[in-house]
Amino acid sequence: MPFSRPTLADLVNQISSDIKSNLTDANAWLRRTVLGVLSRAFAGALHGLYGFISYVAKQVFPDTAEKAFLRRWASIWGVKPKPAQAATGNVTFTGLIGSTIPVDTVLQRSDGVEYVTLAALDLAAETGTVAIEAIAGGATGNLDAGATLALVEPIVGVQTNVTVAAGGLSKGSDAEQDESLLARLLNRIQRPPHGGNKDDYETWAKDKEAHGIDVTRAWSNPLELGLGTVVLRFMMDDTHGDGIPLPADVATVASYIDEVHPVTAEVTVVAPxxxxxxxxxxxxxxxxxxxxxxxxxxxxxxxxxxxxxxxxxxxxxxxxxxxxxxxxxxxxxxxxxxxxxxxxxxxxxxxxxxxx
Missing domain, CATH: 3.10.20 (Ubiquitin-like (UB roll))
Structure with a gap:
């Protein structure tokens, strides 16, 4: 039978009854008596303690734990929250031939989101392309090709406006939410490693800390290509618009899987x-x-x-x-x-x- 937390009124009545049963002719139900004040003060303190116990009871189970305790549980099981990832891509500068754009040059979007150049650029022509990265991690840094950024500080011989190059700014993703972390934690608890079974391949694919790819969903299909084979497919919903991983993403995950899977298995990693x-x-x-x-x-x-x-x-x-x-x-x-x-x-x- 589940424990029922007493209400404040229940505690007041209980304490008042205890006082009545132990002190002859005492009446703790009267509000403006010493005993009445004491019964309500004690009831308030006990009510707070019951509240704290209820709070602690939720934290001792991962599926009801709040943020800080959920992360504590996750760390015990070796499941680390996925951090926010900064958007990256290329931009095109326009200016006089011979002009130089230093590394760490700050660019700003109209809504205040800032980016920095990852390398110096010497204009050998009137335009030149260089890689940039959002200063802050998160999906908000993603931007379509053709969008315009502006130099925060002017550079002699270089136009203020900068254009996002083909491919846009992508791969920015927000820090993992509690729901996603809890799902991965429960998966780790309920599906412990078994030396290369079906679940292990999906867990390895989602291990962003190991290979750096933000995999949100993964499926392994044993025997799809014959005896001793495993085909692994995965998605990157928080990174790409349609969630389909790029060839470079597939190669990165495949390289990691090759390091951890049983040597007898023939593993094929592909994008759906x-x-x-x-x-x-x-x-x-x-x-x-x-x-x-x-x-x-x-x-x-x-x-x-x-x-x-x-x-x-x-x-x-x-x-x-x-x-x-x-x-x-x-x-x-x-x-x-x-x-x-x-x-x-x-x-x-x-x-x-x-x-x-």
Missing amino acids: VAVAVAFQISGLTPGNAAVRSAIEAELRDLIRREAEPGSTLLISHVREAISIAAGETDHVLVAPNENLVADTHEIFTFGNITWS
């Missing part, structure tokens, strides 16, 4: 093939931008939660995701109109929404 799902919705009520944005967020969340290589995206879940979006009253889902099934090497990603 993206199958973008295009949604068509008509008759949305109300059809304002806020509701449309909420629906898109719900659909993105659904795909991230349920999409796996070779999985089925249930049409009923798609309709449910649209229906639970904040503000949505009614809609007609035109497409897709049936369950979607991915092949073993494919994974569903969010494509777009057409409104009609």
Whole structure:
């Protein structure tokens, strides 16, 4: 039977009753008597202690622990929170030939986000490209190609405005949230290492501290290519727009897996093939931008939660995701109109929404 924490009123009555039973003719229920004041003072102190005990009881279990204690639990099990990662990419400077842009030159976005150059650049032509990195980690540092940054301090012979080069600024990701850390901790507790079983490969793939790649989801498929083989696929939802890892990301993870997997296994690390799902919705009520944005967020969340290589995206879940979006009253889902099934090497990603 679960413990029921007494209320403040319960404690006042209990203490008053104890005083009454031990002091003849005493009445601790009267508010303006010494005994009445003492009973309420003691009850208040006890109520605070019960509150502290309730708080501590939550911290002794990882799944109910608050931030500081959750991180303490995670450290005991060797699961470290993923830190924020700074966005990186290239920018193009324009200026007079021979001008020099020093290393650590500070650039600023219109909203105040700042970046620094990672190397010095001597303009051998009127334009030149150099790598930069956001000063602060986080997804807010990501920026599309063609966007404009500005020099914080002017440089002689160099234009103030700088253009983000092809590929944009990417790989910026926020510090790991408690929900994600708890999920990884519970996975570590419930699925301890077994010397190279299916779960181990997925755990190794998500070990950002070991290989530096922010893997959010991973799947291993033993025997896919024959006896003694393992095919490992993974996603990077917080790094790339569609979550599909780049070839360099795959190579990095594969290199680490080669170091830790059993020598008898033949491991193939590949990126899933993206199958973008295009949604068509008509008759949305109300059809304002806020509701449309909420629906898109719900659909993105659904795909991230349920999409796996070779999985089925249930049409009923798609309709449910649209229906639970904040503000949505009614809609007609035109497409897709049936369950979607991915092949073993494919994974569903969010494509777009057409409104009609």
